[in-house]
Amino acid sequence: MEGLLQGQRRVLRRPGLAGRRLQDGPHPQGPPGDQRAAAAGGGALTLAASLPDFPWDRLAPAAARARSHPEGVVDLSVGTPVDPTPALVQRALAGAADAPGYPQTWGTPALRSAVAAWFARRRGVPGLDPDGVLPTVGSKELVAWLPTLLGAGPGDVVVHPEVAYPTYDVGARIARATPLASDALTAAGPARVPLVWVNSPSNPTGRVLPVEHLREVVAWARERGAVVASDECYAELVWSGRAPSVLDPEVCGGSHEGLLAVYSLSKQSNLAGYRAAFVAGDPALVRRLLEVRKHAGMIVPWPVQAALTAALGDDEHVQEQRERYRRRREVLLGALTGAGFRVDHSEAGLYLWATRDEPCWDTVGWLAERGVLVAPGEFYGAAGARHVRVALTATDERVGAVAARLTG
Numbered sequence: 001m002e003g004l005l006q007g008q009r010r011v012l013r014r015p016g017l018a019g020r021r022l023q024d025g026p027h028p029q030g031p032p033g034d035q036r037a038a039a040a041g042g043g044a045l046t047l048a049a050s051l052p053d054f055p056w057d058r059l060a061p062a063a064a065r066a067r068s069h070p071e072g073v074v075d076l077s078v079g080t081p082v083d084p085t086p087a088l089v090q091r092a093l094a095g096a097a098d099a100p101g102y103p104q105t106w107g108t109p110a111l112r113s114a115v116a117a118w119f120a121r122r123r124g125v126p127g128l129d130p131d132g133v134l135p136t137v138g139s140k141e142l143v144a145w146l147p148t149l150l151g152a153g154p155g156d157v158v159v160h161p162e163v164a165y166p167t168y169d170v171g172a173r174i175a176r177a178t179p180l181a182s183d184a185l186t187a188a189g190p191a192r193v194p195l196v197w198v199n200s201p202s203n204p205t206g207r208v209l210p211v212e213h214l215r216e217v218v219a220w221a222r223e224r225g226a227v228v229a230s231d232e233c234y235a236e237l238v239w240s241g242r243a244p245s246v247l248d249p250e251v252c253g254g255s256h257e258g259l260l261a262v263y264s265l266s267k268q269s270n271l272a273g274y275r276a277a278f279v280a281g282d283p284a285l286v287r288r289l290l291e292v293r294k295h296a297g298m299i300v301p302w303p304v305q306a307a308l309t310a311a312l313g314d315d316e317h318v319q320e321q322r323e324r325y326r327r328r329r330e331v332l333l334g335a336l337t338g339a340g341f342r343v344d345h346s347e348a349g350l351y352l353w354a355t356r357d358e359p360c361w362d363t364v365g366w367l368a369e370r371g372v373l374v375a376p377g378e379f380y381g382a383a384g385a386r387h388v389r390v391a392l393t394a395t396d397e398r399v400g401a402v403a404a405r406l407t408g
């Protein structure tokens with residue numbers, strides 16, 4: 001195990017390899033050069049240097065090729081919603097615009113009750129304690145800071161899925177802990193593991209973890225004293241069956257001890273621009289997070305809390321959005337399989353995990369020739385090197401264009 005940890009530390013220092021992991025999409029804050037310039041101080045520079053480079057730049061040539069298509073690019077490389085924010089959510093935001101005082105870090109009682117009611121109604125989790133709910137500034141923020149908020153540090157191993165949303169790795173690095181990309185918990189050996197991430201439905205693969213799998217993770221973590229954080233932000237976008245929550249009594253035996261479900265309304269309610277998300281589960285753990293977040297000013301603005309509460313109380317707009325994505329998924333699935341692709345997993349979520357059994361950059365190039373931009377699977381870990389991730393987040397018109405280009 002010590003060998004593994006040393007290996008991991010070497011990975012942390014090797015810019016070439018670190019560069020394989022990335023943020024999920026181009027940095028809205030500006031190019032990475034800005035980040036390095038801003039990090040001129042010693043400690044900050046060390047932290048910045050331990051974080052991944054910005055590999056979306058490597059997609060630039062394919063993007064240029066796709067953009068030169070005479071009928072325009074179809075950009076399926078990032079999972080950013082394109083449909084309108086529901087009117088009732090916009091109204092709730094506007095109705096709370098008069099907000100002279102500081103908002104509650106813990107969230108309003110109405111918001112925390114709305115989360116508990118949503119878990120009971122939509123996720124098969126009755127009796128969630130509203131004290132175990134905490135709003136977050138989008139879920140990416142929580143993913144990036146959770147190891148730090150839990151007090152993880154050097155010598156600790158944070159386990160996350162082998163093919164994964166890159167911010168799990170980033171969060172471990174921010175805490176100066178060691179990220180371990182593995183689907184086998186035994187890979188951690190005897191190391192101290194304060195935190196295990198699961199992500200179901202998965203970004204990028206769309207895989208849903210069944211009750212039995214989650215139960216095993218929870219049992220392992222409880223034996224080792226690890227927290228399980230389950231990132232479930234695509235749970236309402238399941239194409240057949242359901243995606244169980246880590247808080248489901250069938251998974252956790254009715255006790256939320258040591259468990260956190262991480263959730264976001266970015267996708268299901270077209271709210272990515274609001275940064276509206278929450279974490280829920282063990283009230284004692286949530287209180288620990290709350291203590292630090294209060295000191296650090298990690299507060300969700302009051303109008304966003306009001307919007308989040310309204311969105312959670314309305315299932316109709318989620319149903320409408322789900323049906324939009326279901327139709328787009330069917331069109332894209334048909335187009336890809338018709339063009340000889342194999343689509344693996346993808347039973348839920350906003351992506352098709354597709355392959356032509358060739359290196360992912362060849363597939364990226366082939367699609368770019370046809371004006372379609374997708375993300376190379378290698379961005380999500382070495383095990384993704386022969387897949388591409390195709391997002392469902394484009395308008396019906398653009399999705400229709402893909403079908404015409406691939407089958408035409």
Ligand SMILES: Cc1ncc(COP(=O)(O)O)c(C=O)c1O
Pocket residue numbers: 024079137138139140141143165199202203231233263264265266272276277
């Ligand atoms: C698995 C996963 N977790 C978290 C996030 C972050 O979502 P947000 O910060 O918009 O809540 C994303 C976004 O793509 C994701 O795919």
